[in-house]
Amino acid sequence: MSARRRIAIILHSGELDKAYAAFILTTGAAAMGMEASIFFTFWGLRLLTKGGLAKAPLSKMNMAGVGKKFMTARMKSQQVMSLEHLLQSALDLGVKLIPCEMTMGVMGIKREDLIEGLEPVGGVVTFLNDAKDADINLFI
Amino acid sequence: MSARRRIAIILHSGELDKAYAAFILTTGAAAMGMEASIFFTFWGLRLLTKGGLAKAPLSKMNMAGVGKKFMTARMKSQQVMSLEHLLQSALDLGVKLIPCEMTMGVMGIKREDLIEGLEPVGGVVTFLNDAKDADINLFI
Amino acid sequence: MSARRRIAIILHSGELDKAYAAFILTTGAAAMGMEASIFFTFWGLRLLTKGGLAKAPLSKMNMAGVGKKFMTARMKSQQVMSLEHLLQSALDLGVKLIPCEMTMGVMGIKREDLIEGLEPVGGVVTFLNDAKDADINLFI
Secondary structure, X not given: OOOOOEEEEEEOOOOHHHHHHXXXXXXXXXXXXXXXXXXXXXXXXXXXXXXXXXXXXXXXXXXXXXXXHHHHHHHHHOOOOOHHHHHHHHHHOOOEXXXXXXXHHHHOOOHHHEOOOOOOXXXXXXXXXXXXXXXEEEEO | OOOOOEEEEEEOOOOHHHHHHHHHHHHHHHHOOOEEEEEEOOHHHHOOEOOHHHHOOOOOOOHHHOOHHHHHHHXXXXXXXXXXXXXXXXXXXXXXXXXXXXXXXXXXXXXXXXOOOOOOOEOHHHHHHHHOOOOEEXXX | OOOOOEEEEEEOOOOHHHHHHHHHHHHHHHHXXXXXXXXXXXXXXXXXXXXXXXXXXXXXXXXXXXXXXXXXXXXXXXXXXXXXHHHHHHHHOOOEEEEEHHHHHHHOOOHHHEOOOOOOOEOHHHHHHHHOOOOEEEEO
């Protein structure tokens, strides 16, 4: 077990705002010196396919008229990093991005469909072994 | 406090894919020798009513055209257990399935509406006592 | 690090039933003597704007015909506290309600738009520092 504090997230959701949450938490944790990983499963895994981030919807696009375009513009004006930059930043900071093997099979996603820089594919045991010694576990 | 490692999940969502995640995580944990429990609340509890699993929708049925029928067929072809088998497997492995008492009241669900093999009904204190000594806590 | 047991929740969702879960878990924990906090981000933060709770939708309003009006009536008849009372109860019990600074910027929410009684605004570091020493972490 590592002496460093650790956060282990499962990203199951494929929505833009949920992905933001996962990347902001893990890059923030890595910047604080923590170990950080995201296990991408179900809809979350689609974000790691080439071009997948650009297609992500907002979880409540029609709630009170706040749409994806508006939210993206507001984030830009507030100097919040784009999701593409956050993902690159996560990789640069050593956040481990782990694709779920079972989801790849179920969704017909191949290794070559995924972006570069990811960890080897993993399964439920990979996540559980990581999570059981982590200080923070979140299902997003 | 038990010496065995432990995972405690709240399943609040009623979607097929979220239920899969809860059962795959807990049966995986139990197979690794961990103690595992799922506290079924709100929409999650409906999955434990007789016939409830068959009625579960997919959380993003229309996302990119991936529907429930397609997903179920893909899972079968990939030899992923059906949700019904996963639930039975969870019971066989000693995963504790706990119905939320407050939800039963709010939704008008009676004990006899629920499937066999469950733990006694519990409340927020039941979950918190279980979760505070667990190594992994997830809200799904 | 405090000797008291602790729960730290991120409330990202803006739905009525998810907010109930967050408040029931934290007020329950506080009543058991635990320290409890909720970090309100994205749609969750809107619940803390003046009048925000009344506007919250149910996460699955059309699922099996269970609507917000029905659910609210059932909760009342089952003597479940209203969300407004739960929020007040949380404040009375010392549950820390923390608004996410980044979300305020992105959504154009100002301090004076928020209800009284909240903690100072915080960021990802605030949450991570709180969560890494907590016994229970949940993303709702």
